[in-house]
Structures are given as structure tokens and as C-alpha cells.
Amino acid sequence: MKKFIMLLIVFFVPAIVHAADPLLEPPHWSLEVKGGTFAPALADWALYYGKRSMPELEGSLAYKLIRQVDIGISVGYAKDKGHALAPGHSSAAGNVTYEIVPVNLFILVRGVVNEDQWVVPYAGGGFTRLYYKEKIESQDTVNGSVDGYHVRGGLQFLLNGLDEKAANRMFQDYGIHHTYLFGEVEYTHAVVRSVSVNLGGTAYMFGFLFEF
């Protein structure tokens, strides 16, 4: 327990190296670009698609209500190719391309107490509308959407201290106050009720966060 408390203290202590100091006014917006893998909650996914997860890309834009609370929207995209089932043959047959576009409205709480804090934990969640499309060989394409929710959490690592000159240039040229490298876990729950299928799953992603 003591170790954990010490670790927390270390996290919230300002970085030893002073970061760029263009922070006369705190940033109001943040932009995230991230990518990783998405493991669907569907139990037999690997049987039809060959592997347990698929690549996912996501971007988000958020407004800071206060320094610790963001609200925003994110849009992701994941795609995989696999096989369909020939039910009469009880075997895999034909090709299927499966695509999803989760659109999330979220609120995010960030544990930031100091502008130079080099590790920031965060957690959040919100509403999800998940658009799906299945292109089935020699058949009609199936598409639709379903509503659900998502939760996510992770750690952001402030990069400004690594290269102060670059951080200053980022501020001067683009108005970017902070740049973070982050890793997060996101769980999405979106059930198509008519067939009792959860199109959600767990995503493990890394990316960059820019505050401006």
C-alpha cells in the first residue's frame, strides 16, 4: 500500500525538467489520434475471422469544461475479413468483410493537478452509436446501427519535457500546449436486440493527445 501511495505521489509531482512554458492560459480543446486492436465480444469470432481481434483506428475531439473534465466526440473504424457460414453444409464458405464505425459521445475525467504533471490517469465513458456493415460474397450487403455505451481508462504521458524546444515550436506554430503519449483500454457494449448480439468488445489502443 505504501508503495502504491508513493507511486501516486510520483505521478502527480511536476516533472523535474521544466516543460515549455507557454501556458499563460490553459488549453480548451484536445485532439486524440489513436490506434490499436479491437477484440469483439463475440465468442466465435476467431472461428470465422481467423484471429481474436482486428485493427482499429480512432480519433476524437473534446472540449474542456474545466481542466479535469472533457466532453467530446470520437469516431473509430475497424475492419476484418473472414468467412461466412453455409448453414446447410455446416461449414465456412464465401468471404465476408465486416466493418464497424463506433461514434462515441463521452465525458472524460483526467487526474491532472499540475500543468507539468508527466503522468495523467484518466477514465470516462458515454453513449455509443455503432454503425455496422457486412459485405457477403454473392449476397446483399447487410448494414445498420445499434446504440450502446462505452467506458475507457488509461494513462497519458506528457512529452513536452522531453524536448522543450520542440514543445515551444508546437505552441508557436500550432498553438499546442501539451502533447501526450497515451495507452488505454476501452470497452464497448452495443447489443442488437433483435438477434441478441453484442457488437461491442474491448479495444487496446495507443496514441497521441494534443491539447490546444
Place this chain on the structure above:
Amino acid sequence: MVIIKRSGLLVVALFSMLLLLMPAPVMAKTIIVLQDPTQCPPDSVTNPCYSNLTDAIANDTTLAGDSIEIRPGIYIGNFILNKSVSIYGNETAATILSGNGSGTVLTVNGVTTAMSIRRLTFVSAATGILLNNSTSVNIANNVFQASVTGAAVQLTSSPVANVINNTFYRNATGISSNTFAINITNNIFDLTSTGVAISPSNMDLTSIQNNLFFGGTIGPAVITDSTNVDWKGNIADLDPLLVNPNSATFTDNDFHLKAGSPCINAGSTSPGLNTIGDTTKTDIGAYGATSDTIPFRVSGVTSATSASAISLRWIPNNSYLVSGYRVYYGIASGDRAGTGATEGNSGFNVTTASATVSGLTTTVTTPATPTLNPTQPLNESLQLSWSSVPSAKRYNVYYGTTSPPGTLAATVDTTSYTLTGLTNGQPYYVSVSAVDQAIYYFTITAFDSAGSITGPSVAPGVAHESDYSQEVSVSFGNAIEGSLSNILKDFPEALTPYPALPGGHQSCFIATAAYGHYSDPEVQALREFRNQYLLTNSLGRAFVEWYYRSSPAAAAALNAHPAFKPVIRAALLPAVGGAFLLTRTSLLFKIILLMVFGCAVLFLYTRKRFSRFGGAC
């Protein structure tokens, strides 16, 4: 004496040092531009090689005095040349610079020492070439076509320019200049949309000579004055007789001259003599004087076979310079080394646009039997693949509802095929067989008088012989079909993706919720009933649309209360049973069933009637 010797040695030593210190003379080099970098010459120091004209011009190692040779291809861009570097193509018709519909294709900016732009075709731009504050630029043996909105050649403060032996076709204006002394010689101006060949009309007329103006295009007034039409060799209102300037695609346009063209031998010899044809005089147009010597490639090759020979025909190349054609053949695609024809080995000559090839071997053996791999079911189709048979030239694919399958579905030269247009659930028998037959591959070239069989033919597409035409393959002689492969039986069916999701008129929501899965047989039967009996008529389609609007909510409620699922399954039983009967049984079975049902009803009705009146039974 010693002093003199010493001073002599000193001079020699000093001179030697001076020589060593002087910069080595830089040799002008030729830079190659081509679209396939694998074709670059091996020595890229002597001949730097690029796949992009912009890079070739901009590179720091490209210096004044160098030349850029552009190999055949279409190069799109708005190129800017600000060095005294000559640019030329090695085949005018096939070396195309395109502005992609706008701008200036090639701008020469501030070049003050002599350079030339030769043997290129300019297309699809506002302006073909713009000379800007440049001097001593030679524009020769080019074709300008479809430079729609502006002048094909625009000169701005660029004196001492020579525009010689070019063909201007369907441009807005031919040449426009604010410099009045330009040498405009041996050009064809045809069908300019503004009707203006040279602008302004008060240019120095003494250097406008031996040009041809046609198609509503007029030159300076004195030239087209009917009383003075032969002024300095200029020709007005005579069709230049271009071979084929109006193809659907500009790459097929051929601006060579036909026999009888007034441009033949009508040019000024000052730019140089003809390279081929009458080499004592000069032609007007892009292919006069020092033009390339590659005939336009042959097109439209067709074939026909008889029992003993193959007949080939093609669209004749009507250039007056073409004196014959060369027929190449082989036993594989790209093979030009065939032998055995009565007419000669591959590369024999003919003088007309047709040839008969006889005496070719047609002997083939019965091909082996391919093995059909397990079929893959798809919606209303079956995917087939089979093992390759080395000697097979093609495969026959058979299918049918009885064995052995007798209907020829297709003949293919691959080892896979998708049988389409089948009925889901209907079993089909499928099989393939290999077919062997002699196949020959032909391609044709045209050659000029210097490239005849006794002439210096280098290789097709290089000099005096056109590039190869499109290849045609001809099956010849008896085809021998091998035995049928193993016969497989399979049926097509609609596939169920994972996850099985609603959308796009695919799902029976309530039934899927009740039976648990989209691919359950009961759900499938209802889906097939929908496809066969409901979606085929307007009343049925209306019902389906209503169902899709209203059923998801019911399905959701059913999923929320799974205890009701057995009840719904029981309620759906008659519908499912009916769907099975209607979709999975033959017409005969349906008729028999209807008759049995009718008899049963009749029996029951009769019995009831008798019992009412106190009869037996």
C-alpha cells in the same frame, strides 16, 4: 644553355600544373525518362534515368547542354524548363506530354542558349509550349492536338525561335507571339477552332514559309490571298491527308501523311532532308525532315481459321512511307520465334494488310483428367476449382441436376470458375474436363522502305519498324477433350455471416428471436418462402415491408422475455411447415399433396352429410 633548359622545364612544369588545376571539361550527357524504371540503362552515371520528367529537369546533375530523351509513354504534368536542356522523344506518336486538361504542358523560362524540343506529342492543355524570355529555341517534329483553350505554341519575348515541321491539329490557335520575327516553316495547321494559325497577323512574313493551312484555318492574309497562294511555298485549302487524326483516344491518332498528300516533298529543305521516303526533298508536317523513323503501330488484328490455315487481317497503315508488314508468331504469349509455317519463320513479310499462315503443326495429345476440388457453396452459385493439367489449353465446366452432368456451363482457361444463376437448395452435379488444342500467338508490325527485309531493321519500335501490335491468340486444328473429372454433388445456399445481423431485407426478426439463430432451418425456410413467394409480387413486397417496420420491436420484446419463445415457436409451426412444403418439395409432390388434401376434405364433407341424413359411415 643550362638556364634555357631549366626555364624550359619550368614552363613545362607550370603548364602541366595548370592543366591539372583546370577543371575537367564536362561532357554533355543524355538523361533518360521512361515509365518503367526496370528498363533503365545499366550505367546510371553516364545516362541518369528517371521515371518522372519533372525530376529529370530539376535534378542538380542535369546541366545546360544535356539532353533529355523521353521514351514512349504518357507523361502528365505542367513541366517547367529553366535550363538549356534539349528534350526529345524517340517516337513522336507514342511519346505524349499531357497537361491533363489545363495549364501549359511545357514552359521554357529564361533559356538563352540554343536548345530544342523535338518528336513529342502535346495533348489536353490550354497551351502546349510556352516560351518565356527565351532565345534560340527550336520546336521541331512535334504534334499538338487538343490544346483547346489557348495557343499550341505561345511565345512571350522570345526571339530567334524556330517552329519547324510540326503538325497543329484541333487547337484553338496555332502559334501566338509578341515577337514578330519567328521562323515558321514546314508546319501543318489544320482545324484550329478560332481559325487562326498564326497570331498576330502582322508578323514578319519573310520567315513564314512552306506551311499548309487547312480546315478553316488561315495564315496571314498575304499567304491565303487567292492571287498569291504559292507565296514562299505556303499552301492553303488543301487537305493534308493525315492517316488517322480522329480516333476515339488520342493515343491512336496517326499524323503521318497518306499517299497523295500535298505535304509530300513540299517543304523547305533548309531544316534538313527527309530521313526516309524521298530523301532529296522534305515533307511538311511532324514527320518531315529529321523526324523519327518509326511507323505507327498496327491495330485491329483479327483472325479466322480454316482446316489448314489461319487467316489474319488488320487495319492497314495508310502512311505513304509504309511499304509492308511483318508477321510474328509463336506458341506462347510473347513468343516471337515460331517456326514451321509455309510462309516462313516468325517475322515473314507481306505487302498487304492480311496474311495467310499455313502448314503449322496442329498435333495434340489427349490431356490428362483434372481433379475437381470440393466445391464451395455460395448464394445461388457454386465455386469450383480443380487441378491444373499441364497440356490443357482450356477447360470445359459441366453441370446438371442429374449425373453425369451434361450442360456445358463455360469454357475457361483458368483452373477455377463460379457457377452462377443456380437455385438455392437444389442439388447440382458438377464436373470439368481438360481440352488440348494447338494455339498460336500472332503480332504484326509495319515497316517502311528502309526497314524491309533487306533493310537495316533493328528491332520493332526502334527504327523503320513499328512496335508490335496487340497480340492475338488463335486456336487451330482439332480440339481433343479429355475425360470428365470426378463428379461432385452440391447445392448452393444463402450464406450466414458472423455475426448474423439484421439489415438489408435479410432477416426474419421474430422467427430468428424465437428459434435462436439466423441460420436455423426453420428461419431459413421462412426466408426462402419470402424470397420465392412474397418478394416476387407487389402484395407480398408490401407485406414484407410492413413486417420489417413492425417486427424488430416484437423481436426485442421476445428476447427480453425468453419464456415466451416456445409459445411463439408453436404459433409459427404452421407457417414454417407451409414454407417447408412450398420451398423444399417438387411440383409433383405439391400436386399429390393437394389432391390428398382435397380428397380428405371431400371425404369428411361427404361423411358429415351422410351422418346428418342418418347414413352409414
